[in-house]
Amino acid sequence: MPEEKLTIESAINKLRDKSKSVKLPDGLVESLNELFAQLEVNSKSEDTFWNFYQSASKYIDWIIKLPWNTQSQDILDLDHTRQKLDENHYGLDEVKQRIQEYVSILALQKSRHPQEPFRAPILLFVGLVGTGKTTMAKSIADVLGRQLIRIPFGGLGDPLYLRGQSRLHPEAEPGAIIRGLAQAKTNNPVILLDEIDRVADDALNTIMGVLVELLDPEQNDRFSDHYLDYPFNLSQAFFVATCNNTARIATAVMDRLEVIQMPSYNDEEKMMIGKKYLLPKALKESAITSDELIINDDMWPNIVRPLGFDAGVRTLKRNIEGLCRKTAALILSGTPKIVIDDNNVKKFMPQW
Incomplete structure (x- = not known):
């Protein structure tokens, strides 16, 4: 004993x-x-x-x-901001300008009033599928040098996913916010609330209630997670939300958000995005060189719009990735170089 x-x-x-x-x-x-x-x-x-x-x-x-007292050091350099935004996004000048303005305010605040806590704006990117909402949120984290926590809301039907479950339950654990902070290891990450308009119907009101607390500057310095059972200060986090449509978002939540519209891309913009961003990335991921796959300039309209209009660039991205896969198979079969032209473009594009 x-x-x-x-x-x-x-x-x-x-x-x-x-x-x-x-x-x-x-x-x-x-x-x-x-x-x-x-x-x-x-x-x-x-x-x-x-x-x-x-x-x-x-x-x-x-x-x-949990990072109770740990913060990452912000990068507050406008040249760095412009470079990173241009590196990741084509066009979207008004959106980029807004982000540069926020970085400028943050830089002034930290240099002139370093002892005063700065509450970052809470942004809501609104736009159709594939218009760059999620990637813009990732770029904000990249620009500031902060960690990114992404919380998907698509189909979310249980507010406990966000708030955690009481420790009285045997399998209890913290909610997604606290789990993300533990992984990020800083208390000032960029927190991406992705697709907040796609919450399940039966949980819409309760989840909107959690969002009000999360996004309210008067409340989020003492966010309550049921498992933690002790308030956590989220006031230094940079919240970014995305949605396709604001109709299902509660008025109390909308009042706390700064709405930024993400415009659709026209065909000329998509061709530039395909050439400058998507194709180089797809070639690299497929281990194909630019000498092994050549796309004639007059073929880009067929790649951009093989089956009709798409507001975003997801279809374009899939088309380019599919083209690279077919190219890789041909290279391994003994074809040293593939040129996409009027004679073969249909073989490389989806046909329904």
């Missing part, structure tokens, strides 16, 4: 030491002290102790993973 008591005591001390390995908020330290007191009480019964211990150990593992 004394050996069992020692084993239990060492287990509790192990958790105490683990909790002291990082600097935690004072209120959370007090909560952990209460948790350790409960462990002491449960230590009188070995059967109940080890079940409670496993739950407590998992909870502390999550707590020490």
Whole structure:
């Protein structure tokens, strides 16, 4: 029996030491002290102790993973901003200008009032499928040098996915926000709320309620996750949301968002995007050189619009990737060079 008591005591001390390995908020330290007191009480019964211990150990593992006091250093250089935006996106000058303005404000704020917390704007990119909403959010993270957390809302039907589940449930874990922060390891990431208009109908109201708390500057400095059961400060995160249509988004959520329209691309813009961005990337991913695959300029309209109009560039991307796959197969079959022209373009494009 004394050996069992020692084993239990060492287990509790192990958790105490683990909790002291990082600097935690004072209120959370007090909560952990209460948790350790409960462990002491449960230590009188070995059967109940080890079940409670496993739950407590998992909870502390999550707590020490979180970036309570860790921030990434922002890159606040307008030349860098322009370069990164142009590198990842063709056109979209008004959208790029807005982002440069936000970076300028952030730079001024940090240089003139470094002690005052800066609340980043909460952007909503609205546009049709394939117009660059998600990639623009990724570019913002790239521009600022911040980590990116993407949370997909398409088909989301349970608000607990965002808020987490109480530790009273055996399989409980934190919600997507807290899990993302643990992975990002900084408390000022770019948090992408992707397709917030595609939430399941039966959960629309409750999920919009969570979004209000997430996006409200007066509330998100103490975001409550059910598993964590302690407020986390999200005020330094940069929230970006995307949607195809704003009709299903609650008015209370819309009031907290700055809407930026993502325009559709015309055929000329798509041809430039295909030549400058999509084709070089597809060639690299397929291990094909630009000498092995040549597309005549007058063939690009067939690649851009083989089957009709598409507002975005996803169809164009798929067409180019398919063309590269067919080229790779021909190269391995002994054809050293493929030139896409009027005679063979239909063989490389989807036909329905």
